[in-house]
Amino acid sequence: MSNLSRPALAGLLALGLCNAASALEHAHWSYAGKTGPAEWAALAPDNQLCKTGQQQSPIDLHAAKARAPASHDVAIRYGRAAGRLVNNGHTLELDLAGPSDNLVVHQGVEHRLAQFHFHTPSEHRLEGRAFPMELHLVNKSADGGIAVVGVLIREGRKNGALAPIFAGPPKAGAAGRDLQIDLAALLPADRKALRYTGSLTTPPCTEQVHWMVLEQPIEMSAGQIAAFRRLFPDNHRPVQPLNGREPVEENAGE
Numbered sequence: 105m106s107n108l109s110r111p112a113l114a115g116l117l118a119l120g121l122c123n124a125a126s127a128l129e130h131a132h133w134s135y136a137g138k139t140g141p142a143e144w145a146a147l148a149p150d151n152q153l154c155k156t157g158q159q160q161s162p163i164d165l166h167a168a169k170a171r172a173p174a175s176h177d178v179a180i181r182y183g184r185a186a187g188r189l190v191n192n193g194h195t196l197e198l199d200l201a202g203p204s205d206n207l208v209v210h211q212g213v214e215h216r217l218a219q220f221h222f223h224t225p226s227e228h229r230l231e232g233r234a235f236p237m238e239l240h241l242v243n244k245s246a247d248g249g250i251a252v253v254g255v256l257i258r259e260g261r262k263n264g265a266l267a268p269i270f271a272g273p274p275k276a277g278a279a280g281r282d283l284q285i286d287l288a289a290l291l292p293a294d295r296k297a298l299r300y301t302g303s304l305t306t307p308p309c310t311e312q313v314h315w316m317v318l319e320q321p322i323e324m325s326a327g328q329i330a331a332f333r334r335l336f337p338d339n340h341r342p343v344q345p346l347n348g349r350e351p352v353e354e355n356a357g358e
């Protein structure tokens with residue numbers, strides 16, 4: 105509670121209807137205005153890292169400035185993923201059903217795919233350039249570690265692997281839909297990745313997240329991108345300061 109200002113605390117106590125904890129759990133965040141990215145830290149005590157964190161994401165990535173890795177440290181092992189597609193009000197997300205065989209191995213530690221979701225425009229930039237969309241594949245280790253694979257998306261051919269998602273995606277509050285996606289077919293052939301330590305790009309902006317952003321973009325059609333933007337016109341967090349971080353370039357293939 106120490107992070108609450110006195111007027112905010114008085115306001116919560118004055119509500120009288122619910123205790124402070126439950127009021128804070130319902131703190132609403134968005135991508136614009138009074139609940140947008142610049143205000144996330146003010147919305148809840150748990151969100152302080154959104155403002156004070158020194159290793160935040162996303163960032164602008166530059167392949168030419170990237171360091172070579174000391175050793176081969178990452179591998180992405182994805183096949184088919186089955187789960188439920190939901191609209192959670194912030195994005196479209198596929199929550200995987202049960203334990204997943206889809207793995208990211210990061211410095212010898214297995215991280216299993218838990219969910220993937222989309223942003224528009226892209227959150228990461230490559231050589232200063234944003235892309236129309238970005239896919240985030242969120243993987244978790246048994247001890248709570250998080251590794252996220254970022255895939256940039258440019259406008260081009262219709263994406264067959266993602267077609268089940270963007271043909272009539274669910275509106276907010278609608279029932280979820282069970283789907284299977286072939287992640288092996290979805291990812292680009294070239295797995296060259298820019299790797300760095302960052303954060304979740306949504307509140308509470310938790311740090312120590314292992315990011316690997318693939319340099320080769322995938323494609324979605326103008327119609328598929330428009331289908332997402334009808335639901336989420338802009339759901340990206342702006343780029344954050346590097347604060348001395350130096351991304352490593354590495355092939356995340358086998």
Ligand SMILES: [Zn+2]
Pocket residue numbers: 221222223240305
């Ligand atoms: Zn994301």
